[in-house]
Amino acid sequence: MAQKSPYLRQPRYLLIAWILLLLLGALFLFASLSDLASDFRTGIPSDHTAAFHNVAGVTWSSAQASSSGMSQYVTLLETAYAVHELVFALLFLIIVAIPFRRRARWAWWACWVPMLANITYSLTFGSHDSTVLAYSLVADIALPVLLLVHVPAFFGKRARPADVP
Numbered sequence: 001m002a003q004k005s006p007y008l009r010q011p012r013y014l015l016i017a018w019i020l021l022l023l024l025g026a027l028f029l030f031a032s033l034s035d036l037a038s039d040f041r042t043g044i045p046s047d048h049t050a051a052f053h054n055v056a057g058v059t060w061s062s063a064q065a066s067s068s069g070m071s072q073y074v075t076l077l078e079t080a081y082a083v084h085e086l087v088f089a090l091l092f093l094i095i096v097a098i099p100f101r102r103r104a105r106w107a108w109w110a111c112w113v114p115m116l117a118n119i120t121y122s123l124t125f126g127s128h129d130s131t132v133l134a135y136s137l138v139a140d141i142a143l144p145v146l147l148l149v150h151v152p153a154f155f156g157k158r159a160r161p162a163d164v165p
Contacts, residue, residue, distance in 0.1 A: 028089035051128035
């Protein structure tokens with residue numbers, strides 16, 4: 001007799017929270033790809049131009065016109081940042097889609113790692129642009145809430161190691 005998958009026995013709220021984690025990972029992926037596209041198109045993501053202006057004291061277009069070396073360096077940094085963001089997004093999605101879904105405890109802990117990048121983004125770019133801060137708080141709040149919702153599934157009395165191949 002075939003054993004039923006533990007996914008079928010889980011409460012609906014866990015399935016919804018897991019789907020929301022996947023959507024959050026998709027948001028991380030979309031944001032990094034959008035930043036890379038902007039870096040190649042204009043040299044800086046459009047959502048970073050206000051922060052650049054607030055920190056540098058000049059607009060991005062003025063910086064490009066007056067100091068091509070400096071603007072090329074900023075673009076290089078922005079591109080490297082976007083690639084790092086892309087790596088976090090891909091790893092997060094893979095972990096959430098497979099080992100997290102199988103209830104591997106290490107995966108729950110590993111899903112907290114992007115919080116370092118999320119909070120750093122909010123404190124750096126967000127501290128210089130209130131619009132960026134507002135939308136960066138979505139990830140800063142959503143990720144811990146969605147992970148904490150899963151605590152009973154990973155650490156509760158009925159929690160057990162992954163038993164699904």
